[in-house]
Amino acid sequence: MGFGVFIHRTDSIYDDSPAEQYRFPGQYLSRVQASVGDWIxxxxxxxxxxxxxxxxxxxxxxxxxxxxxxxxYLALIEPGSYLDFVNAVPFSGPDGVIERGVLNEAGRISGRAQAAVRPISAADFNRILSIGLAEDQPELPRSGQAIDTLSPNGFSEDVQAPFMVEQERVRVTELSSRIVRDRLFRRLILQAYDKRCAVTGLKLINGGGRAEVDAAHIRPVEANGPDILSNGIALSGTAHWMFDRGLIGLSDDLEILVSRHANDRDSIQSLIHKTGKAISPAAIHERPHPQFLQWHRENTFKH
Structure with missing residues (x-):
């Protein structure tokens, strides 16, 4: 087993769904197989x-x-393991190339950087992870419950290990923590929606500096919904409650649907954004994906 880097484009010609599968030609088979059971x-x-x-x-x-x-071939992703970074990590930073393994002996970028699949060292993996999941100012939860104290690298302060191999595994363990993933997912969604409810259009910040909006999974985690931006939406408490109970839903073009089973349709309509459509992020990869919206309509929304 070993860490790896998989190149993926938003406009990929391959039938890729990063949270589910990665499609690749046979020339990369041995490299991908080397990452089976590990993180990329x-x-x-x-x-x-x-x-x-x-x-x-x-x-x-x-x-x-x-x-x-x-x-x-298809590299199948372990359900529930995919996690978007809260910070996109550039190829190069102030101190040079982030992934040092792509440099040759002369310190220049080698042809290895062009490989669609490549192994990555534990040091490079941890460096990228630390930047990608860093939370200088953690997003506060809606309520006043306590949150874990985090270091700037996005992991708990009480995580200490004397050896690099232990540190690598501790960080990987953190990636599987539901508490950590929920916190990071909330930050991702609130960033994408500017802390604004997609259904009502309201952006409310309470006196404690907390955004009065939830990060809702469209397809729930309990139903194998991934922690991916396109499976999330920012909703106020009331809108979230109605969405989870199928009283409201969304069409593929984000028209807000109101269930015929709702006992007070007029009041619900009065809460909906005046356009009749949900607010969505500008970036395509951040918008609700039709496959998740369809799942919600077929399994949760009360027609």
């Missing part, structure tokens, strides 16, 4: 407009032949 980082190339750089982490569960195409 997704990277979007610099030549892509508005590139996200290193943008997410996920765990590879297994590799299978692509049933739809000969000589192609």
């Amino acid at each position: 980082i997704y990277y979007e190339p610099r030549k892509v407009a508005a590139t996200r750089g290193y943008f997410a982490v996920a765990k590879v569960a297994q590799v299978i032949p692509d049933p739809k195409a000969p000589e192609m």
Whole structure:
């Protein structure tokens, strides 16, 4: 097992769904197989407009032949492991290239940086992870409950390990923590929606500096919904309650649907944004994905 980097473009020609599977040609089979059972980082190339750089982490569960195409393979992602970074990590920073493993002996970027799949050292993996998940100012929860004290690298202060190998595994363990993932997911969604409820359009900040909005999963975690931006939406407490109980839903073009089973449709309509559509982020990869919206309509929304 070993850490890896998988290159993925938002406009990829491959049938990729980063939270579920990564499609690749046979030339990279041995490299991908080396990451089975371990974590990889997704990277979007610099030549892509508005590139996200290193943008997410996920765990590879297994590799299978692509049933739809000969000589192609699928790296299946372990359900619930994918996590978007709260900070996109650029290829280069103030101190030079972030992923030092792409440099040659002369300290220059080698052809290895062009490989769609490549191994990455534990040191590079941890460096990228620390930047991607750093929370200088953690997003406060809606209520006043206490939150874990975090270091600038996004992990708990009480996590201390004397050896690098232990530190690597401790950080990987943190990636599987539901508490950590919920906190990071909330920050991601509130950033994308500017702390504004997608259904009502209201942006309310209480006296304690807390945004009165929830980060809601469209397809719930309990139903194998991933912690991916496109499976999230910012909702006020009331809108969140109605969404989870199927009293409101969303069409693929984000029209707000009101269930016929709602006992006070007029009041619900009065809460909805005047356009009749949910507010959405500008970036395509941050908007609710149709596959998750369809799941909600088929499994939660009361028609």
